[in-house]
Amino acid sequence: MFDPSPAPATGARVCVIGGGGTGAALAYDLCLRGFSVTLLEKGELTSGTTGRHHGQLHSGARYAVGDRAIARECMEETLILRRIAPDAVEYNGGVFVAVSDDEADYAPAFTAACLEAGIPAREVPVAEARSWEPAINPAARRAVWVPDGAFDAFRVPLAFFAAARALGAVIRPFVEAIGFDVTGGRVRAVIARPYGSAGDERIECDYVVSATGAWAGAVGRLAGLDVPITPAPGTMVAVRGRVSDMVVSRLAPPGDGDIVVPQRGLSIIGTTQRVVDDPDGILPNDDDVAFLLGRADELCPGFSKRPIHAVWAAARPLAGRAAGDGRSISRDFMVLDHAAPGSPPGSSGMATLIGGKATVLRAMAEKAADHVCMALGVGEACRTRDYVLPSWREYYAARHYSGGER
Ligand SMILES: Cc1cc2nc3c(=O)[nH]c(=O)nc-3n(C[C@H](O)[C@H](O)[C@H](O)COP(=O)(O)OP(=O)(O)OC[C@H]3O[C@@H](n4cnc5c(N)ncnc54)[C@H](O)[C@@H]3O)c2cc1C
Numbered sequence: 346m347f348d349p350s351p352a353p354a355t356g357a358r359v360c361v362i363g364g365g366g367t368g369a370a371l372a373y374d375l376c377l378r379g380f381s382v383t384l385l386e387k388g389e390l391t392s393g394t395t396g397r398h399h400g401q402l403h404s405g406a407r408y409a410v411g412d413r414a415i416a417r418e419c420m421e422e423t424l425i426l427r428r429i430a431p432d433a434v435e436y437n438g439g440v441f442v443a444v445s446d447d448e449a450d451y452a453p454a455f456t457a458a459c460l461e462a463g464i465p466a467r468e469v470p471v472a473e474a475r476s477w478e479p480a481i482n483p484a485a486r487r488a489v490w491v492p493d494g495a496f497d498a499f500r501v502p503l504a505f506f507a508a509a510r511a512l513g514a515v516i517r518p519f520v521e522a523i524g525f526d527v528t529g530g531r532v533r534a535v536i537a538r539p540y541g542s543a544g545d546e547r548i549e550c551d552y553v554v555s556a557t558g559a560w561a562g563a564v565g566r567l568a569g570l571d572v573p574i575t576p577a578p579g580t581m582v583a584v585r586g587r588v589s590d591m592v593v594s595r596l597a598p599p600g601d602g603d604i605v606v607p608q609r610g611l612s613i614i615g616t617t618q619r620v621v622d623d624p625d626g627i628l629p630n631d632d633d634v635a636f637l638l639g640r641a642d643e644l645c646p647g648f649s650k651r652p653i654h655a656v657w658a659a660a661r662p663l664a665g666r667a668a669g670d671g672r673s674i675s676r677d678f679m680v681l682d683h684a685a686p687g688s689p690p691g692s693s694g695m696a697t698l699i700g701g702k703a704t705v706l707r708a709m710a711e712k713a714a715d716h717v718c719m720a721l722g723v724g725e726a727c728r729t730r731d732y733v734l735p736s737w738r739e740y741y742a743a744r745h746y747s748g749g750e751r
Pocket residue numbers: 362363364365366367368385386387388390391392393394395396397398399400401402403520521522523556557558559560564577578579580581615616617658659660661662700701702703704705
């Protein structure tokens with residue numbers, strides 16, 4: 346049973362803009378620290394990138410060679426999420442497979458980097474990997490086990506939303522932030538427009554955090570801020586049937602079409618990467634499906650013979666700016682304090698939380714909530730590691746329901 350002990354009320358009001366996983370985790374963290382929280386989401390909850398990602402619970406192995414710190418953080422957060430959101434995590438482990446000579450040569454550096462990052466990777470004979478997952482290419486050269494897993498892109502955030510609402514957060518889907526009242530050099534209120542409503546509302550607040558992912562640039566502009574964000578779409582293809590229970594990845598530096606993730610009765614190959622200016626209305630590129638299915642066949646022959654269930658694209662909120670496909674931008678996240686030196690005037694009382702990935706949503710929220718505490722002079726520490734979240738089902742459970750048939 347979810348029965349946390351929140352800190353005493355601080356009396357301070359925080360408005361979180363963005364109802365993806367990051368906003369959900371942040372609303373919960375802030376409530377635990379005694380803030381009064383209102384969250385605005387212009388669409389349905391999780392309707393941004395969160396509800397459209399690959400669903401891989403990253404152990405960090407994918408990032409270990411390139412960035413040990415990010416890899417270590419993923420590993421730590423994987424363990425925490427498995428503990429606090431067991432209802433929404435499907436943990437079967439993962440296996441990286443080399444299908445070329447170059448990839449086989451990459452195995453020692455990969456395994457060593459994982460171990461340095463605290464990820465208990467271990468090379469296993471290909472025959473053993475195929476005994477776990479017979480779909481793996483019989484011509485594979487090497488295989489490395491890692492503690493990857495899968496999670497439900499909707500249910501993990503809903504568990505955080507349920508926790509936040511149980512602690513008093515006001516969660517408002519279909520309400521868009523359309524402006525800010527900045528008076529005396531400080532953000533005083535968010536101007537919000539409920540979907541289908543003729544009138545706008547003022548959400549009075551002492552602090553605002555924009556957790557609007559790939560839309561953070563547009564929301565920043567509403568306050569006259571220049572937020573360094575690169576929306577980087579990727580395509581995914583889901584086929585019918587579970588090709589594997591484990592996550593099967595390519596034993597190579599991160600690239601396109603190199604991960605197969607099981608999700609319920611489907612298998613998803615992803616992804617690709619390009620950059621765009623506007624994250625709305627993103628569609629897969631014409632060539633993406635054939636490319637991704639071909640890559641999936643190299644890992645798990647026969648993947649492309651399965652009926653396609655769905656093809657979709659979503660935009661990563663990469664923190665920073667880059668030319669090309671954006672792969673040079675770190676997968677790290679950042680909290681931008683708009684009152685920091687160099688920010689435009691009139692922007693105090695607001696921060697933007699961008700970057701990262703769904704696996705580290707709790708850590709992103711912790712850092713942003715630390716920042717709010719610092720800005721408002723509140724001395725409460727993060728406690729989101731301490732409690733098992735309520736079931737995602739609790740979010741939509743009717744509060745007035747008191748038993749019996751309805
Ligand atoms: C193709 C792809 C595959 C991925 N796969 C994985 C994976 O397997 N594992 C993993 O850990 N991560 C993965 N990621 C990364 C992960 O999806 C994102 O990092 C994460 O979902 C971002 O969550 P968020 O809450 O920050 O952003 P979002 O989910 O985009 O939430 C931001 C919200 O802000 C709302 N919003 C925008 N403007 C306003 C406004 N003016 N007013 C109110 N609301 C507003 C939007 O509607 C949106 O719902 C993947 C990303 C992509 C693109």
